[in-house]
Amino acid sequence: MEEQLIKIRQARRDVFFPKGKTLYLLISCFVFGLIYKPIGIVLGIIFMYSLFERIKYTAHLPCPKCGEPFGTKNSFPLGVGGMVCQNCGLSLYVPEQ
Numbered sequence: 040m041e042e043q044l045i046k047i048r049q050a051r052r053d054v055f056f057p058k059g060k061t062l063y064l065l066i067s068c069f070v071f072g073l074i075y076k077p078i079g080i081v082l083g084i085i086f087m088y089s090l091f092e093r094i095k096y097t098a099h100l101p102c103p104k105c106g107e108p109f110g111t112k113n114s115f116p117l118g119v120g121g122m123v124c125q126n127c128g129l130s131l132y133v134p135e136q
Contacts, residue, residue, distance in 0.1 A: 043103035050097045051119045094119055104129045
C-alpha cells in the first residue's frame, strides 16, 4: 500500500514540476513561443491542454485501499485532490496500520 501512496505523491509532484523529457519539451515550447509570437498562442493552448490532462490523470489514480479515484471522480477536475481519499478517508502521508 505504501508503494501506491508514494506513486500518487510522485504523480502529484510531477503535475506541476515535470522532469525529464516533459520538462525539456515544455521549456522548448515556451522559448519557441516567445520567438514566434503567433505560434505562441497555439503552443499556449497545447500547454494548457497538456497540464489539464496531467491533472486529470493524477486526480483519477486509484486509492490503494478502496480502489476508487483518490483525488476526485469529476470528469473535469479543478485540482489533483486532497490529502485524504474522498471515499474511504485513507491519508496520503500517514498510512493506516
